[in-house]
Amino acid sequence: QVQLVESGGGLVQAGGSLRLSCAASGRTFSEKVMGWFRQAPGKEREFVAGLSWSGAITNYAASVRGRFTISRDNAKNTVYLSMHDLKPEDTAVYSCAASTRHTNYVSRTTADYDYWGQGAQVTVSS
Numbered sequence: 001q002v003q004l005v006e007s008g009g010g011l012v013q014a015g016g017s018l019r020l021s022c023a024a025s026g027r028t029f030s031e032k033v034m035g036w037f038r039q040a041p042g043k044e045r046e047f048v049a050g051l052s053w054s055g056a057i058t059n060y061a062a063s064v065r066g067r068f069t070i071s072r073d074n075a076k077n078t079v080y081l082s083m084h085d086l087k088p089e090d091t092a093v094y095s096c097a098a099s100t101r102h103t104n105y106v107s108r109t110t111a112d113y114d115y116w117g118q119g120a121q122v123t124v125s126s
Contacts, residue, residue, distance in 0.1 A: 002115040009120030022096030038092035047108040059106040093119040
């Protein structure tokens, strides 16, 4: 089992920045692909960003590329999502997820992720 707990969400004005953290416990964290997903009210959950176990391979949704950065610190069992130039359309519940199926293939598909955090609300005001 892997337990994931997000933190760092909140309310920010458009153009502002936030950093989300996801602390993992349980089974080995460093061997897993980690991802961030988000779900806005009335919409399906969508992929935001992901990275390989080493952090060398990253994958971003087109809507956030250049504004968001995903990173990880395996010594701290933590993955981060740094978000800049936030827009009202970034408002959503952000969840981190861990995949036990791959180490270097960063999937965008929710079905490839086995463990999920409870989510953190990010609200961007215009």
